[in-house]
Amino acid sequence: MRAPSFWCLIAGMTTGLLFTAGGFAQSGRPCGGRDPAPALVVAASPRTSGPAAPLIPYRVTARYPRDTKAFTQGLVFHQGQLYESTGIRGRSDIRRIDLHTGRILDRRPLDAALFGEGLTVLDGRLVQLTWQSGSAFIYDPADLRRLGDFSLAGEGWGSTVVAGRLVVSDGTSWLKFFAGDGYREVERVQVTDGGRPVEGLNELEAVGETVYANVYPSDCIARIDARSGQVLGWLDLAGLMPLSQRPDTSAVANGIAYHAPTGALLVTGKLWPYLYRLMLPDTQALPDEQAVVPGGRLSRR
Ligand SMILES: [Ca+2]
16 A cells, blocks of 8 residues: 655654654654653753764555554564564564565464564574574574574564674664674764763664664664664654554554665664654665665665
């Protein structure tokens, strides 16, 4: 289902809301739309560590239906196919989805004791994290056949791949980088905005060496320089899904997939009825799944 294109209203708002996005990072409040009064107080507060990153305007170019029971924890688009990892013990799975209809084309449930989390593609294979079990699973994208598993230290929240390394969030302000056959942690980077740590990093998506991260529990997405951890800008998704249409307070934005054919980001939320295609001012389509880093440098995903 397509919706009329419209520029995100928030993009056209004043610097008060712009600072609201940055204010969220230090206050734990939503970054816009849902609790404006306290957020404006934060916006007016003096800053001692430098300016917060600005809001990034975006345009919604499509809206697609999806399974409203999907507690989205991971989303990735790979070779023309959309894959999702869902959470909640007893309901967790990995699934392949028809982007345009939301129909589940294939799925593999997780053991009922496990809570599904981040999902990404590493070396052509799907890698799915779990929350607190320390287990991660490898699948064949063609048929979701499980090819193996491995242990990963710490909690698993979101995941993506930067420069061939598995990047994992764990709900803190840190991005952890794993490499090698044993998935050993080789580096970690703290994400900061205006010099302050951004806690609650959740679902991730890399476009080159820029990482987009949902920030839990909010409707904010941080655009992050993966090398420095600095937040470069914020996407505010609060306006996409009215609170009145959400089943409960857990239904926050989560799930980001880079859609290489159009250069767009596909985004959704836990239990949201729609998935949205967002065009940002400085991303572009690259059919061979190369990704443009803002600033012009080219990296292979
Ligand atoms: Ca993702």
